[in-house]
Amino acid sequence: MDRAARRGYSGTGPGAITPDGCAVEVYERLPVLDEPDVIEGAVPAGAAVLELGSGTGRITHPLVRRGFSVTAVDESPQMLERVTGARTVCSSIESLDLGSRFDVVLLASFLVHAAGPQVRRRLLETCRRHVEDDGCVLIQREAQGRHENLPQERSVPGGLVRVVSSEPAGPGVRSVHVEYVFPDARWTQTFLSCPLSDEAFESALTQAGLAVDTYLTEDRTWVRALPVTS
Structure with a gap:
């Protein structure tokens, strides 16, 4: 991980993970x-x-x-x-x-x-x-409705991006959990969002x-x- 994770942000999976939970290898693939x-x-x-x-x-x-x-x-x-x-x-x-x-x-x-x-x-x-x-x-x-009707997933070259959940984390704040699934690796990211x-x-x-x-x-x-x- 680059530095200490920010409060409310985390990520898992192989390779470097940034303080806001982003996996470097995932962003290379998207x-x-x-x-x-x-x-x-x-x-x-x-x-x-x-x-x-x-x-x-x-x-x-x-x-x-x-x-x-x-x-x-x-x-x-x-x-x-x-x-x-x-x-x-x-x-x-x-x-x-x-x-x-x-x-x-x-x-x-x-x-x-x-x-x-x-x-x-x-x-x-x-x-x-x-x-x-x-x-x-x-x-x-963010598009309207982005935090509704979850989980949702979309295909990307060689894998899937799955928005698993969006839960209240404070007044006007939501905690979003995302999975990135590829045949050779899997990553997760949790981050905060204020619609x-x-x-x-x-x-x-x-x-x-x-x-x-x-x-x-x-x-x-x-x-x-x-x-x-x-």
Whole structure:
């Protein structure tokens, strides 16, 4: 494990496990979905992108191939060892201060639902601190109903991702348990999530000096936010 696990987060299985319970080998195996298409359609060609929570580069690498200049940030050095073609920075998102700003700041993987309003505020403040005044922040949210009708599973190349349960863990907080099952190995991850209504999400953006420009997908999971300037 990279460092001490965060309270409420854990993971099991072979190889390195990050403080939030992510298995490095799992994230190397998970496929890219439509994320690069959504991002490319929402920002200028060749934009300078700051990717917060890049992991092993699942989204980073397609963006680099499409001509974007990417700075990939992750707190796990083992994750960043898998990233190629991009500048890498090993840091927690909450404490990041690069002293520079970018055309696009990307906060994917539902990180905006990290447990608790204080963590969310710090994540969004990092986004605002690093985006150009005429730039944008792209945020991926959880879909409505993601915590309902469980267990659910989906196929990925060579294996399965199974969301086993989502249980109350405090006011507005849920503990989610996921299994990753492959013929040669099995991993688990438990993490915290704070489902947000549109109103609560937009209020959190306002507090960080951001405002929704548009919801980029019909399910409202991808959002383009703009910095509020005086």
